[in-house]
Amino acid sequence: MKRVFSVAALVLVFAVMATVFASCAPTISGTYYQGDKSVTKTYTEFSFSGKNVTIKSYVLGTAVWETEATYSLDKEKTKITIEVPDSAKDGAKAYSGEFSFEEGEDYIKIGVLKYTKA
Numbered sequence: 001m002k003r004v005f006s007v008a009a010l011v012l013v014f015a016v017m018a019t020v021f022a023s024c025a026p027t028i029s030g031t032y033y034q035g036d037k038s039v040t041k042t043y044t045e046f047s048f049s050g051k052n053v054t055i056k057s058y059v060l061g062t063a064v065w066e067t068e069a070t071y072s073l074d075k076e077k078t079k080i081t082i083e084v085p086d087s088a089k090d091g092a093k094a095y096s097g098e099f100s101f102e103e104g105e106d107y108i109k110i111g112v113l114k115y116t117k118a
Contacts, residue, residue, distance in 0.1 A: 026073040027051065032108050032115035046108075046115060053082065055095055067092040077101060080110060 028048040035043025041061035047054040048071070056066045067088040072081050084096035102109035106117045 025051075026075065026077050028053075028071075028073070028103070028108065031118040033118050034113050034115045037118075044115075045118070046110075055084070055092055057091055065089040065091055069095070073101060077103060082110075 027050060031045060031047045033043045033045045035058075037043050042059050043057075045056045045058070047056075051070055051072065053069050053071050054066065055069060057064045065088075067084055069082055069084045069088075069092075071083070073079070078101055079098055080101040081098045082095050084092050088096075099111040100109070108115050108117075
């Protein structure tokens with residue numbers, strides 16, 4: 001009986017440690033856009049929450065496509081990997097892959113494109 005409790009306690013400790021290490025992974029939060037939201041209302045928007053990102057493309061203020069994707073950052077926060085599902089529109093698939101990453105106070109930069117915090 002004592003051995004069962006020891007094994008159960010050990011499994012519980014490993015589960016807690018795995019949760020702690022998983023939560024330490026760098027993330028992004030907030031909504032960022034690239035384009036013209038005021039005059040032509042043609043822009044792309046990234047909304048980050050946890051390890052998920054919603055990517056939307058607008059033309060003349062109308063949403064053309066939207067997709068849910070996942071992302072990960074390397075430890076140094078210099079590279080981002082975005083995984084767009086195969087079922088997404090072709091325009092959304094252009095955002096799938098590994099890109100350089102930079103984060104400022106009111107912007108992020110994915111590849112060569114700078115996205116302003118909304």
